[in-house]
Amino acid sequence: MGQKQQSTADPTAEPKKRRRVGFFNLDSGIEAKDCIKVYLVSSKEEVGSPDSFCINPVDLNSFFDEDGKIYGYQGLKITIWVSSISFHAYADITFESTSDGGKGITDLKAALQRIFAETLVESKVDFLQDFSTGSNLIRSMISSGEILKLKASNGRGTDCNSDLKAAISDVEVVRMVVGKTAAGHLYSRLIPLVLLLVDGSSPIDVSDPSWELYVLIQKKPDQQGEIQCRVLGFSAIYRFYHYPDSSRLRLGQILVLPPYQHKGYGRYLMEVLNDVAVSEDVYDLTVEEPLDYFQHVRTCVDLSHLLVFDPIQHAVSSAVSRLKQGKLSKKIHIPRFMPPPSVIDDVRRSLKINKKQFLKCWEVLIYLGLDPVDKYMEDFVSIISSRVKDDIIGKDSGTNGKRVIEVPSDYDKEMAFVMCRSQVGEASDVQMDENQTNQEEQLRQLVDERVKEIKSIAQKVSGHRV
Template sequence: MAQKKQPSADPVTEPKKRRRVSVADVDAGVEAKDCIKIYLVSSKEEVGVSDSFCINPVDLNSFFDEDGKIYGYQELKRGKGITDLKSALQSIFAETLVESKDDFLQTFSTETHFIRSAVSTGEVIQHKASNEHSHVELAVSDLEVVRMVVGNMATGHLYSCLVPLVLLLVDGSNPIDVTDPRWELYLLIQKKEDQQGDIPNRLLGFTALYRFYHYPDSTRIRLSQILILPPYQRKGYGSYLVEVLSNVAIAENVYDFTVEEPLDSFQHVRTCVDIKHLLAFEPIRHAINSAVLSLKEGKLSKKIHAPRFVPPLSAVDDVRKTLKINKKQFLQCWEILIYLSLGPADKCIEDYFTIISNRVRADILGKDSGTAGKRLIDVPTTYDQEMSFVMFRSKDSEPSSVQMDTTETNQEQQLQQLVDLRIREIKLIAQKVSLGCASSVTAKE
């Protein structure tokens, strides 16, 4: 056995050679939204074409860990990166995800008639030639709105294919429960003859509604998700679909039709549709004329508690019963109805804007949050101090004690920005409604 060589005792030794270590560049990662593109295609010929419709912007970062970045793919030609792309993409596309281009192209052959087959089990709610609907930019094709009740296999399969669109394009939405029959899908379908003479069903958009029981013998419907596919947005299809839903609520005599956390863009569309219905609703015309007359006479602007031009309770009830517009939405529309009845040159227009300003400020400061004139007083007790208090409402609905954060130095500026935003919104909706009415009159003439 060889003996381990001992180190030399010679004090003169050669200097040790230092090992050179190369440090790889740190992978800073790439945000998912910057390196993944998603296209919408409707035929094989559109796949891989430079002018295919790219969904942009779309937020993909939330599907990739905490920082939304992809790691390990810089200058990587083959192999596997650090981030598990397949797992992340499956969280979006689930069973609809395919891994090869050939498999994807094959889906056009196997699922060409999928939409037609699926909606054949539904109920056509409204079928109107688009050239009869002045707000829709479609020349010759027909539109159908098909209602499908969730809970059966056909509807569940169809919605599972729509889930990726919900996750990618509907802010803050989660998939609905496809086993709950109280959910309903409304699909906006375009039926357009192709070059082969076939008439496929093209999906333009969809919405999901939920039916709640309302005591004692009615229901309430709430819109939870709505999406017009990006290639068809800003062409009037959203307004068309919302109008159909409003007509469904009226025809089926539900208690009311509400919307779950609407975005500003959708709220704008919804209000335009409701204003159109309200302008044709005779029972509130007298209330509008009365409010306008009071404003012109200078009565409303001098009252402390008239910042909303509050309509009579009878009008609120009539609108809810007939048009299925709830009170909160009606009050938003009411301000616009008043503005439509005023001329830009009216002397009282400044008083109108002052009243709108007072209303917005009151909302922000808590007046309309249910705390108007209410005070809480602790009551000495031997029971549970946190459970013992008295609430009372002061006379004349004194201003609420709820205030904005006093540490904000630009509080007044923030309030004014909200006031300006509301006034711009009123003017814009009024302009669109006026143009729509003018178009309808011209068409009839």
């Protein structure tokens, strides 16, 4: 058998170079929330102090590229101080090194300016100096505003108002029209905190005079005895025209600065806004997409007024008596226990609580009237379950549901529809999950959450019952 001949190597030929394979280390980035700390400080001594108040932004990542990450830095640390005196900000940025790991190097200055805009100060020296030079800034800005005092309004929970007055006697609310220069200038300084601390918020139009700014101010003397004004929080209200000769107030933004939260200031601000709505006889006061916690506070405030509002007491007693009469949980069709239309109108006209909000309060009022509550809890839960089911799949509960109707359109075929109320018994295109088991589980969870919420609110307001 012949053997395969091997080629004879040329002794004069250069040896072949061995190919080396390298692995590219792709930069995975770092999330903004993991390398940025934001502090709210009221003096230059607090800057860099371990006792400085650290705030927790709702979503820092949204300001950095599409995936919320920072690229190109090793050992990155960003410390931001925000002055509660002037609301200027200064960012201290440190890192070990920079390199392009495949996704570039994030422009940190541009990203931070998306949050802080012109309030971002480049020099730390200027930032520290501002605590002295800007000490009277807030006082000068609000000087043209209208000072609002909390009133003991007719039949509207005067005991609660008295408690608030005693607890926070050194604060006041100043109303300013946003379309004017001073109010717009002040709000522009508050925008970064709105973006950082209010989920899903966007700045209001400071050129629109229909916006009003209600600023919660605390006045305290400094070491020299001069009165200093400190912003504790604010609310932005939009005033709509209501035919024929009235207006509606819509609360668009409300924020109590983190160091002053859970001290009653938010409730105080809500009470003042209610006073404005009643004293100016607007049509009603509504809230734009309230967050759960604020909705909880709002309901507590409204209930403190409803509990001493005589025109609804008979309707509440009647509803409670009907609930106590029988085993509602055994019935096929459970009544809604809705308040009479005249009662809904009385509440709106006198307390400026709109219908949707009053119906939330109405369920708590019925719960408060049950004594002993454990005896009637099963029937009460049945009422809540029936209402939740009506709201989600109205057609299956004998009430009006919703229908989606396609309409011709040459502009956008995907948007060529209208949604309207279905008549009783009419088919609806808005339904729950087709799986019956999932429907029941979803419904049960919603009912449990609502009952838990009602119990929590009832516990808080029961001390104000008269």
